Amino acid sequence: MSARAFSKSLKELRIHFSQTSAASNGLRDFIVKTYPGLKQANPGLPILIREASGVESRIIARFEQGRERKVVVDSLSASDVEQKFNALVSELK
Numbered sequence: 001m002s003a004r005a006f007s008k009s010l011k012e013l014r015i016h017f018s019q020t021s022a023a024s025n026g027l028r029d030f031i032v033k034t035y036p037g038l039k040q041a042n043p044g045l046p047i048l049i050r051e052a053s054g055v056e057s058r059i060i061a062r063f064e065q066g067r068e069r070k071v072v073v074d075s076l077s078a079s080d081v082e083q084k085f086n087a088l089v090s091e092l093k
Contacts, residue, residue: 004041005041005042007089009064010045010061010089011045011063012046012061012062013045013046013047013059014048014059014060014062015027015031015049015050016051017031017051017058018052018053018057019052021057023057023075024057026076026081027057027059027076030081030082030085033078056074057073057074057075058072058074059071059081059088069091071084
């Protein structure tokens, strides 16, 4: 994934996953590969990464006017997580 600047309507990204669960492997790989580029392209965007034992792997995007969208990425590969992530951050409806 090439890092890109997101729409101004995206206000925050929250990423939750288990640090030990095999179901979180794809999301962990996705974060390792893409976080530096995402942060460099979007320095003012809060990207919150939370690890907790046994939690569902998910990405939550908060848009303008407090709208939130969540996508569950348990047991997905890093490339599948990337597809879900791109769909989530592109959502402007």
